[in-house]
Amino acid sequence: MSEQGVGASLKRKEDDRYLRGRGQYVGDIRLAGMRDAAFVRSPIAHGKIKSIHVPEEYRDRVFTAADLDADGVKPIVAVSGLAGFKVSEQPVLAFDKVRQVGELIAMCIGESRAEAEDIADAVEVEFEELPAVHDMLEARKPGSALLHEAWGDNIFLETQIDVDIESAFDAPIKITREISTARQCMVPMEGRGTVATWDSRMEQLVLYTGSQMPHIVRTGLSECLGLEQTQLRIVSPDVGGGFGYKGILLPEDICLGWLALRCGYPVRWLEDRREHLTAGANCREHHYSITAYADRDGRLRGIDCEATVDSGAYSSYPFSACLEAAQVASILPGPYDFPAYRCRTYSVATNKCPILPYRGVARTGVCYAMELMLDAVAREAGLEPAEVRMKNLVRPEQMPFNNITHKHFDSGDYPEALRRAMAHIDIEAFRARQRKGEPDGRLLGLGLSVYCEQGAHGTSVYAGWGIPMVPGHEQATARMTPDGGLELRVGVHSHGQSMETTLAQVAHEVLGIPTDKIKLVHGDTEYTPYSTGSWGSRCAVMAGGAVSTACKEIARLAKAVGAHMLQVKPEEVELAQGAVYSQTGRVTLTEIARTWYLRPQDLPKSVDPRGLEVTIGYKPERDTGTFSYAAHLATVAVDPETGDIEILDYVIAEDGGKLINPMVVDGQIYGGLAQGIGTALYEEMRFDGSGQPLASTFADYLLPGPTEVPAPKLDHMETLAPYTEFGVKGIGEGGAIAPPAAIGNAVNDALKGFGAELLHSPMTPRRVLEAIAEAKAAGTATRSDEVVS
Amino acid sequence: MTQVTLTVNGKPLSAEVEPRTHLADLLRETHNLTGTHIGCEHGVCGACTILIDGVPARSCITFAVACEQAEITTIEGLDEDEIGAELREAFQKEHGLQCGYCTPGMIVAARDLVLRLQAPSEKEIRTAMSGNLCRCTGYVGIIRAIQDVIAERRARGIDAIPDGGRKALGPAGSGHAAAAESAAPRKETAAAATSKTVAAEALEVDPDWKPQTSFRQSFTVSHSPAEVWAFFGRIADVIACLPGASLTSESEDGQVTGEMRVKAGPIAAAFQGVAQVTRDEASRSGRVIGTGKDTRSKSATRGAMEYRVKPAPDGGTDVEVDVGFTLTGMLAQFGRSGLVNDVANRLTSAFVQNLEARLDYAARGGEGEAPEPAVAAELNAGALLWSVIAGRLKRLFAKLFGRG
Amino acid sequence: MKPVNFDYARPLDVDGALALLADETALVKVVAGSQSLGPMLNLRLVQPDLLVDITGVEELRSFEESGDKLTLGACITHADIEDGRLPDVTHGALPSVASGIAYRAVRNRGTVGGSLTHADPSADWVSMLAALGATVTLRGPEGARHLPVEEYMLGALEADLRPGELLVSVTVPKLGSGASWGYYKSCRKTGEFAHAIGAMLIDPERGICRAVIGATETRPLVIADAKGLIGDGDPAAFDSKAVTAALTEAGMRDPIERQTHSVALRRAVEGARGR
CATH class of the missing domain: 3.30.43 (Uridine Diphospho-n-acetylenolpyruvylglucosamine Reductase; domain 2)
Incomplete structure (x- = not known):
């Protein structure tokens, strides 16, 4: 392994500018004459707009749906091709009705953001309030208020899978639970933001926006604004975290684009935290009504589930409103092999922000549901939770394995991951300490969870889903510079994933060019090949594969030039360590590049005219996705008097295939874990019965801080993926998938003496105390402690 | 606009700003020092942390005018700083950053720890860094980097300075300057907006409407149910019992318009709206249901007051009052629902106290001095109410916990 | 924003x-x-x-130690107290509580007077200062008034300030030599608003045994004579039933709230006894 190639924990190329405060985020862009925009947003969840009153003095600085309409601006429509999907139109600015708190009604321009907000405050909107649909289960019932009246109900989409479920009905163990996860916000530390300006020289609308998918934003924006795609340039500068929230087209993007066209000067909107929490960034919120059938030895006979996902008011672009629910049915079985399965899913429209992708889309919820059920089975069967999992995990000799929903698990040893995680803890000693009890009265618990994560899934998967965006070949451009440097251009975009470093490592692995001479160009539709962008744990596999493929082509081209310079045949040379070698001589890539660009007179007529620049596409041999996987183990101490939960130890044994930069992979896992802990214990966007979001600051929406996130023990397995370059698997989301399940099982293990079980995340102190109180009231406790007074 | 003079990263800096401009905006917008990031603008996330007079502080909730003549250091000013350089190296080595957005605040806060804490445990470092949120790294690399820098410096014999070198008392950045008075541009629009009255219009009462929050209070008065029932029929008298409420019009069909001023500490809201009054003679119960809007806070409320009048077992009348409301907009979304509930609960209690007082007065035939409403203008009835409860609790606590 | x-x-x-x-x-x-x-x-x-902005007033940024008390100007910051820039007359209670308020970057500007006047029931100072028997001094057009800290808070976000009045200082009595204190706050995460607070002062020399239950939805509950809570050194003397009964009486309807507040107080009592 080279010190800079694939597998090296190379220090990051992007760090220095960030560490000196010289990153360039959207909010840092300064354009002459730029003004600020602020929005008038709906304060109510559901209602008809009766009137919008704009004070006379602001008439030229406030714009409403009528202004957009006059210019033919179209609403955002994201349709799924799945049968029965009902279409919603998300208006760019609301005109007749508002369907969520925070929905845009008018845009206001000021010399500063403060002044723009002053103007927004002066705009008066009168509503006729309608009953708010705030509970997805109620919303499914006949007679519920309707969001989109023409539908007749509130269901975006209903799906069902049934594989022989009746064969499980005679199983000796049958356990039914209602399990749910809270609505969350993604909360990258940088909010969304857009600066828009018209470039009259290029005749282009230039939109600077922190985006994970600049090309998709361009495509969507061109449809809404009615511009040719060549008239649009999307620049995504440094992005302060995304986690899915920056993987969509926002109505605000369209507003700003229109404003720049209309006003003729640059305009800027920077989402503030209040807007983020109350108006824009919703995710998760699943409900499962689930039954597990099992034999006495812990072997699963079948899973029967009805899953409901609160999709919010509109179908957002490009992932659509069934982004979560449509996946739930296919991934609920997780890494387990069992013979019977039924799952019905509902994507329900409610008066909340549209549900948007968040790290571990759908996976975190299904993992929580499935793993809690496995522990319930273990308790019922009187077995250790690990034993139940060992009985049901897909075994290594079955790989590659097509599971019950036809997912193609590409490789790996799932039971080994579990064994490795457990090897980091002295389980027997822990159980002994648990039985003995802590001196401070806290209760100990141990929890496991195992998942496999489909990542980098491509055409075949998304074509079936039929959303506006289907990933095909991922392209990369590689271009040598006359001084022997290398430029890489990719259409994916880094929002913290370290691609400036890792893709340079990939190129270095192939070409041997020092990474400090390799420059990644990304985040600009003008300079990069089309791509669906960064989402779904796909960049290392897809962009990494594309860069590798492009660099191999550069290698071929360089070798041909080098061979000529060495006066041998191309097949007689080798490329190594940045130079082309023959039996007798050596020319460096720098010399080759100089020759191609600056001394073409030295080249033969037959030279390949592509020179030292290629754009090429890549798709893995099989594009059904890589399946990275991991076993998580958590031990916790629960204070039965206060409900406080402390994570004592956390272990992750994972398999991400070949790791391009192990340090970076560790960082992704640590960060995912922190977000998973947020889901497990802290983060929750509550709504009241009128659809009002009840958290507008970080005092109410709790993010885990340094004292809430332990440093976990990590163990990597590196089973190479069979279908990808270097055997890489996508791992970006994995860290966030398993923690709620592992921690939930640990908490339930701690509370088992009370017969208490928590089935809703986040597991707050209040929910712990309520579960204990309920269990005591129900008389299920085997403990006699007097804790709830 | 007002002139502010500061020293920023060692250089004098002057700017004309509005008093409402916070330091982060001044540095970013006026002086292009964009390394100071804005993550929440309410002082929790720590992305905007800078050094003011040498110690870390939040630039998003510190107004520039309040820091006249203070010394400011931003991340850009740490380029040549020794601890800054060591931290940068350690953060890179330990992968203490990913997207880089929280990083400037992290470096500034971490520098303060390195300076002040002699030999902190990992837990102490984590606690001391808890004012800085990172969404990417899980803090692992950040904590390791800080541990490394502290250990290396102590090994080199450089001791911590526990108070960070600060000797002056009072808020960092304050206390340097002479007196100041500066006027902001007048808020014509806001003033105009609040003085606007909402036209009375037909109010549709949704019979199924249920308040999000409600409080029930009951009390007994000495006079007859008929008298009490009649009292409730005089809507102006009833409204007068509600602290902060005033009636602007009353129509034959039971529709009234008015204003309700609520003050909770620094938050002041004036809800203007309409209410529908209904009474059921047979059950001697009634309902006032209304909606109101506060232009300042962009909040709206829908509220209902229901009352039932019944003969008391021992003579007199039992009165039961339910007050319920639903808030929408800014005030509703300002979580901390307990705080709003406390305000509403106090409001309800004051209302009931006033009702009792008025009824008593009415029962005495309106003789003597008319009772002062507990609060005529705005709610701040807490003291009055509290004195009653406190007296009772004092006796109870003495009984329960006292000895002697 | x-x-x-x-x-x-x-x-x-x-x-x-x-x-x-x-x-x-x-x-x-x-x-x-x-x-x-x-x-x-x-x-x-x-x-x-x-x-x-009252931070320009020198008097409010100073302190005065005299006889049996310490008077802090309203603009003394949490960090001033944490770092020992003024004498400690509370056997470490004030510096310890100060160091747990929000975050260091906030403590460098946040003030004692501001905290009390903001009257957030979840804040630390109102509970701990009430336990210590501190008073506030207000100055206004009618002259000066002195109030016990717990009476200064009328309820959530509501301080007892008459029109034109200003909180100028907080006076903390010096603890007796054998005094001990305890403080416990229940937060879901570091620096977050407390969900329950218990504060306890045992000062035999001055004949004081005072307990405070804070972070209710309104002003803290002060148990001025809490000898019954500490018994004669018997840990079992803490009668959680009586405390929860008192909380019920004080209007705390939710049993879980009552439990966590009772536990917070018990832990504060244990802290005071162990000190």
Whole structure:
């Protein structure tokens, strides 16, 4: 392994500018004459707009749906091709009705953001309030208020899978639970933001926006604004975290684009935290009504589930409103092999922000549901939770394995991951300490969870889903510079994933060019090949594969030039360590590049005219996705008097295939874990019965801080993926998938003496105390402690 | 606009700003020092942390005018700083950053720890860094980097300075300057907006409407149910019992318009709206249901007051009052629902106290001095109410916990 | 998320501040470190006409130790106390509580007077200072008033300030030599608003045994004579049933709230006994 190639924990190329405060985020862009925009947003969840009153003095600085309409601006429509999907139109600015708190009604321009907000405050909107649909289960019932009246109900989409479920009905163990996860916000530390300006020289609308998918934003924006795609340039500068929230087209993007066209000067909107929490960034919120059938030895006979996902008011672009629910049915079985399965899913429209992708889309919820059920089975069967999992995990000799929903698990040893995680803890000693009890009265618990994560899934998967965006070949451009440097251009975009470093490592692995001479160009539709962008744990596999493929082509081209310079045949040379070698001589890539660009007179007529620049596409041999996987183990101490939960130890044994930069992979896992802990214990966007979001600051929406996130023990397995370059698997989301399940099982293990079980995340102190109180009231406790007074 | 003079990263800096401009905006917008990031603008996330007079502080909730003549250091000013350089190296080595957005605040806060804490445990470092949120790294690399820098410096014999070198008392950045008075541009629009009255219009009462929050209070008065029932029929008298409420019009069909001023500490809201009054003679119960809007806070409320009048077992009348409301907009979304509930609960209690007082007065035939409403203008009835409860609790606590 | 426009004034003495506060035609807010008011201004929950910055007043940034008490100016910060820039007369209680308030960057500007006047029931000072028997001094057009800290808070976000009044100082009595204290707060995460607070002072020399239950939805409950809570050194003497009964009586309807507050108090009592 080279010190800079694939597998090296190379220090990051992007760090220095960030560490000196010289990153360039959207909010840092300064354009002459730029003004600020602020929005008038709906304060109510559901209602008809009766009137919008704009004070006379602001008439030229406030714009409403009528202004957009006059210019033919179209609403955002994201349709799924799945049968029965009902279409919603998300208006760019609301005109007749508002369907969520925070929905845009008018845009206001000021010399500063403060002044723009002053103007927004002066705009008066009168509503006729309608009953708010705030509970997805109620919303499914006949007679519920309707969001989109023409539908007749509130269901975006209903799906069902049934594989022989009746064969499980005679199983000796049958356990039914209602399990749910809270609505969350993604909360990258940088909010969304857009600066828009018209470039009259290029005749282009230039939109600077922190985006994970600049090309998709361009495509969507061109449809809404009615511009040719060549008239649009999307620049995504440094992005302060995304986690899915920056993987969509926002109505605000369209507003700003229109404003720049209309006003003729640059305009800027920077989402503030209040807007983020109350108006824009919703995710998760699943409900499962689930039954597990099992034999006495812990072997699963079948899973029967009805899953409901609160999709919010509109179908957002490009992932659509069934982004979560449509996946739930296919991934609920997780890494387990069992013979019977039924799952019905509902994507329900409610008066909340549209549900948007968040790290571990759908996976975190299904993992929580499935793993809690496995522990319930273990308790019922009187077995250790690990034993139940060992009985049901897909075994290594079955790989590659097509599971019950036809997912193609590409490789790996799932039971080994579990064994490795457990090897980091002295389980027997822990159980002994648990039985003995802590001196401070806290209760100990141990929890496991195992998942496999489909990542980098491509055409075949998304074509079936039929959303506006289907990933095909991922392209990369590689271009040598006359001084022997290398430029890489990719259409994916880094929002913290370290691609400036890792893709340079990939190129270095192939070409041997020092990474400090390799420059990644990304985040600009003008300079990069089309791509669906960064989402779904796909960049290392897809962009990494594309860069590798492009660099191999550069290698071929360089070798041909080098061979000529060495006066041998191309097949007689080798490329190594940045130079082309023959039996007798050596020319460096720098010399080759100089020759191609600056001394073409030295080249033969037959030279390949592509020179030292290629754009090429890549798709893995099989594009059904890589399946990275991991076993998580958590031990916790629960204070039965206060409900406080402390994570004592956390272990992750994972398999991400070949790791391009192990340090970076560790960082992704640590960060995912922190977000998973947020889901497990802290983060929750509550709504009241009128659809009002009840958290507008970080005092109410709790993010885990340094004292809430332990440093976990990590163990990597590196089973190479069979279908990808270097055997890489996508791992970006994995860290966030398993923690709620592992921690939930640990908490339930701690509370088992009370017969208490928590089935809703986040597991707050209040929910712990309520579960204990309920269990005591129900008389299920085997403990006699007097804790709830 | 007002002139502010500061020293920023060692250089004098002057700017004309509005008093409402916070330091982060001044540095970013006026002086292009964009390394100071804005993550929440309410002082929790720590992305905007800078050094003011040498110690870390939040630039998003510190107004520039309040820091006249203070010394400011931003991340850009740490380029040549020794601890800054060591931290940068350690953060890179330990992968203490990913997207880089929280990083400037992290470096500034971490520098303060390195300076002040002699030999902190990992837990102490984590606690001391808890004012800085990172969404990417899980803090692992950040904590390791800080541990490394502290250990290396102590090994080199450089001791911590526990108070960070600060000797002056009072808020960092304050206390340097002479007196100041500066006027902001007048808020014509806001003033105009609040003085606007909402036209009375037909109010549709949704019979199924249920308040999000409600409080029930009951009390007994000495006079007859008929008298009490009649009292409730005089809507102006009833409204007068509600602290902060005033009636602007009353129509034959039971529709009234008015204003309700609520003050909770620094938050002041004036809800203007309409209410529908209904009474059921047979059950001697009634309902006032209304909606109101506060232009300042962009909040709206829908509220209902229901009352039932019944003969008391021992003579007199039992009165039961339910007050319920639903808030929408800014005030509703300002979580901390307990705080709003406390305000509403106090409001309800004051209302009931006033009702009792008025009824008593009415029962005495309106003789003597008319009772002062507990609060005529705005709610701040807490003291009055509290004195009653406190007296009772004092006796109870003495009984329960006292000895002697 | 920017505040509405407001005027700003920075007087250099208390009389100057009082003169500005006397303007009844304007909504005037006093500001010191702006760590509580700042967020509310940014959210436009507070929309003042005039902000009076009192940190220019030297007197409010100083302290005075005399006889049996320490008087802190309203603008003394949490960090001033944490770092020992003023004498400790509380056997470590004030520095210890100060170091747990919010975050260091907030403590460098947040003030004692601001915290008490903001009157957030979940804040630390109102509970701990009530346990220590501290008083506030208010100055206004009618002269000075002195109130026990717990009475200064009327309820959530509501301090007992009459029109034109200003909190100028907080006076903390010196603890006796054998005194001990305990403080426990229940938070879901570091620096977060407390969900339950218990504070306890045992000062045999001065014949004081006072307990406080804080972070209720309103002002803290002070048990002025809490000898019954500590028994004669018997840990079992803490009668949680009686405490929860008292909390019920005080209007705390939710049993889980009662439990956590009772536990917080018990742990504060244990802390005081173990100290």
